[in-house]
Amino acid sequence: MFPRNNPVAQPTYLKNDTLIRALLRQPTPYTPVWVMRQAGRYLPEYNATRKRAGSFLALAKNPDLATEVTLQPLARFKLDAAILFSDILTVPDAMGLGLYFAEGEGPKFEHPLRDEAAIRRLTVPDPGSSLGYVLDAVKQIRRALDNTVPLIGFSGSPYTLACYMIEGGGSDDFRIIKSMLYTRPELLHHVLDINAQAVLAYLNAQIEAGAQAVMVFDTWGGALSDAAYHEFSLQYLQRVIAGLHRTWGGEAVPSIVFTKGGGLWLEDIATIGCNAVGLDWTVNLGAARRRIGDQVALQGNLDPAVLFSTPAAIRSEVGAVLRQFGAGPGHVFNLGHGVSQFTSPEHVGALVDAVHELSREYH
């Protein structure tokens, strides 16, 4: 139903364009690799910058500091991409819900959507004003990167944003949003409609500011039933993808969709028009490839817990993931989830080097 996002141009201005090429399923000399949350708490230099900033949010909202931490992992490891340092919940924060981080807990909102009136008041924020700090960071990071590797922009998915907006924070059982889903579906659809418009405007603004690929993180879609996933998450992911700039400045801007726990829905995600699908570590990459053919590129999917082991074990498990995917283009190596704060930075280095060394035989 939705045509594939075919590349209209090949990036040539990038010194390392392996990520963009792999997302477009074009040949590369090796498998490119980046790591979800590669700028994060496992790095002492990140913790030092965060301490200077005072808080995670102060760090995310300061373009100078966001640029600094975005570049930190690239100084250590031969990563094939940078990813904007930000949070998946900047959009509802810009809607006025008041994002904050309680010590030792996940993100929370001061003003969660707890009644219909609050939901009816929701509007799509103008990214140019309320999210200007993100766009400034994108521009600054692009300048600092100097076309060495591409910069990935991102957002939370409409449904994942709604989870936090309605629950007020993380949840084990999603009691509030699922109660709404099953009793007032039209109200949840209203939130998701606003969210989809907001995410789309936000991602396009990131592209206009310089993001060379974009990723949508659907962290909680995997906690839905099969039917509810299609109606309340995938449908809105599709709307976002359908509206994205597919090229900017004459260059293709590939898109990646990642529903954690969404391995069962791979065929469906692969048809919404994105260039690549992110997979968590429960999925066998070879089986995934057989299921979707050459429709999309695949990104993933080493278990982040492998990084708790040893360089030798990491190398062996990297080899296993590469072998599962097999020969040919269309694989971006990554973890199946963000890197844990308890990871040794040396082990991330071992991962990156192993991917580069061991993947050459498949290209």
Next chain:
Amino acid sequence: MFPRNNPVAQPTYLKNDTLIRALLRQPTPYTPVWVMRQAGRYLPEYNATRKRAGSFLALAKNPDLATEVTLQPLARFKLDAAILFSDILTVPDAMGLGLYFAEGEGPKFEHPLRDEAAIRRLTVPDPGSSLGYVLDAVKQIRRALDNTVPLIGFSGSPYTLACYMIEGGGSDDFRIIKSMLYTRPELLHHVLDINAQAVLAYLNAQIEAGAQAVMVFDTWGGALSDAAYHEFSLQYLQRVIAGLHRTWGGEAVPSIVFTKGGGLWLEDIATIGCNAVGLDWTVNLGAARRRIGDQVALQGNLDPAVLFSTPAAIRSEVGAVLRQFGAGPGHVFNLGHGVSQFTSPEHVGALVDAVHELSREYH
């Protein structure tokens, strides 16, 4: 490789044998239903008994009180099975690890397996002595049930037990056990080998004491990578299933395997010799049935969060699950996970009634 567990006898002594028949894929007049954790905190009478017992563990270890709470949901709802009130971690407790429950937290062990010496000291407990309280409860419940509905026995899976034994409690990232898995796999295999022997002896003892079906809960296998799931969880589930009494007293004793988050591995689970596979709510039952044909019965899989909605919405969602499975035998209705403590008992009643009413047209 492993032959299906074909029924050798049809239960005739049970007043309601729909559960056993459905697990054996034999015709029934309607779809039988039971609810994981049906004896639990959502019931005020359960909370009253638990208060009298003093703690969850005191309740589980007292056969009189365990019998009382096992029967409580059957007094309220027209459930088609009873499930033994116990904990999935009784086996490692019997190994001497010291199971306890910290207030507001999940299960923990006083003596987790933190070094190789502790692992080498592990032995298979004799269920007749160290787990006698469970077997006494099984016998008492069977007497109290008076063959109205069958009694399901259960255990945690070898891998799930190992998670708690090695982590010392629940975990978000399974850092300790996965470090062992990737650096000392032979050591983890030793634990799993002991666990598989212990679970098998325990389930067979439950069958000998009167359990008419058994279920293995693999709560954490779904957090493994595809390769690790097969090597460290499924292999040991298979060993357990292979050793189970398939009949007792001339009656078939069907087995159910439930790996939460294991939908991707359905074909593999379906071949280990169990009679039924439990599915969480992310799986489309119709798609599951097309994938495995008539190899096994399927148990599940309503999202427990549906019970937070309204009787009308519950009825509608029950109808959707029944429609997904479609016509014919081999479906046991259940939730896709245990019922939440925040559930209204009336809503469980609405679920049970809806299953019985709406399923007749499919039989």
